[in-house]
Amino acid sequence: MFDELDPLLHQQLRLAVMSLLISVQEAEFTFLREKTGATAGNLSVQITKLKDAGYIEVTKGYKDNFPQTVCKITSLGLTAFENYVNALEKYIKK
Amino acid sequence: MFDELDPLLHQQLRLAVMSLLISVQEAEFTFLREKTGATAGNLSVQITKLKDAGYIEVTKGYKDNFPQTVCKITSLGLTAFENYVNALEKYIKK
């Protein structure tokens, strides 16, 4: 009846990050922080979790001499997101 | 951009309970336990939280000599659920 909701995605900030990465393909840490309004610390932790799960790919480089972290969704992440949305819809459809 | 997701509703079991209560109007504890597959302990805790928030109304009585807990959604709960769904949709719409 009620499928499990992927606990990794069923969390506001991580879900917002995934949502953004789906629409923009690739995003910098600072972009994600601005769009989500999260603190850098919290965002850092949640990005690490998504990366550890293989849902996103994280590339660390430099831009204008400053460290730059770029995130990109993986196909595993995309599938997980789709599954999550499908499961969720059973909870919220009228 | 990303609205807050009511933390009371953004939890699997409580969301499932609310979802059920919307479709059936009124439900017994045992019915909710069966439909959600939750343990009685967990369900009891989550029902209490929903009640404390005023999202549901809980009536304790007896049926066939056994205690019977009946849950019913309140108008506050219905509104909260609708708001939650609206907020959530911004996260998951393609």
Add this chain to the structure above:
DNA sequence: GCCACTTGGTTTATATTATAAACTACTTTA
């Protein structure tokens, strides 16, 4: 009537999670 078992829960102890505060490392500006 007594004992084991079942129903319908509640309480509480533990594990997990989320979050902000504190910190690191480096850069720019004055």
Add this chain to the structure above:
DNA sequence: TAAAGTAGTTTATAATATAAACCAAGTGGC
């Protein structure tokens, strides 16, 4: 070269979820 800013990470604490343990009453066998 000192202060302030950028871009994060680490970690300590608070909040949360969950199952295990418990409780109260009913049922059935003998």
